[in-house]
Amino acid sequence: MSGAYPYTLKKLIETFSLLPGLGEKSATRLSLFLLFKPELCETLGELIKELPYRVKLCKFCRNLSEEEVCSICKNENRDPHILCIVENPVNLSYIEETGIFNGYYFVLHYLLSPKDGIGPKELGLEHLTYLIKLRDIKEIIIALSPTLSGEATASYILEILKDYPVKVSKIACGIPMGMEIQFVDPLTLKKAIFGREVLKEK
Numbered sequence: 001m002s003g004a005y006p007y008t009l010k011k012l013i014e015t016f017s018l019l020p021g022l023g024e025k026s027a028t029r030l031s032l033f034l035l036f037k038p039e040l041c042e043t044l045g046e047l048i049k050e051l052p053y054r055v056k057l058c059k060f061c062r063n064l065s066e067e068e069v070c071s072i073c074k075n076e077n078r079d080p081h082i083l084c085i086v087e088n089p090v091n092l093s094y095i096e097e098t099g100i101f102n103g104y105y106f107v108l109h110y111l112l113s114p115k116d117g118i119g120p121k122e123l124g125l126e127h128l129t130y131l132i133k134l135r136d137i138k139e140i141i142i143a144l145s146p147t148l149s150g151e152a153t154a155s156y157i158l159e160i161l162k163d164y165p166v167k168v169s170k171i172a173c174g175i176p177m178g179m180e181i182q183f184v185d186p187l188t189l190k191k192a193i194f195g196r197e198v199l200k201e202k
């Protein structure tokens with residue numbers, strides 16, 4: 001379809017098509033939109049080029065940060081003994097917005113999926129156990145979506161934490177099975193965190 005376009009435009013369309021959710025039609029529309037907008041192209045180009053070098057994982061919680069330690073981990077007014085495990089930075093911000101949680105976080109970035117080669121290492125679980133000791137964590141809240149892979153990951157984490165003196169709970173009540181956390185309304189999410197189900201006492 002993009003055969004008749006000049007080389008650079010054609011390459012841009014092909015590259016945009018590699019992005020999730022963008023088919024060739026949307027990629028073409030975006031590319032044509034950018035065509036006569038040099039300032040926007042320059043800003044986008046610079047931001048995209050810098051992105052992988054500027055944004056890193058916080059050395060404690062694996063949240064996204066431009067510094068070695070993210071703003072949440074830097075905040076000393078939070079409860080250091082409670083840690084909330086989330087799948088990704090989107091869910092972390094969403095829980096932050098509810099304002100109900102005042103501990104620290106741990107971001108997995110993935111859910112277990114052996115067929116895609118995603119195991120405990122990719123989830124940073126070794127780092128999690130290191131943090132438990134380092135911060136003297138007393139309670140862990142597993143705040144993963146109640147989907148099949150979310151549940152499998154939660155069970156695996158619980159198994160790993162068996163030998164650690166921490167209380168483990170899981171947000172549950174009110175969130176329909178199979179639903180992603182980011183689509184749950186804030187009130188239900190608050191209730192789910194508040195009424196979390198204890199999986200293991202200290």
Ligand SMILES: [Zn+2]
Pocket residue numbers: 058059060061062063069070071072073074
């Ligand atoms: Zn952090």
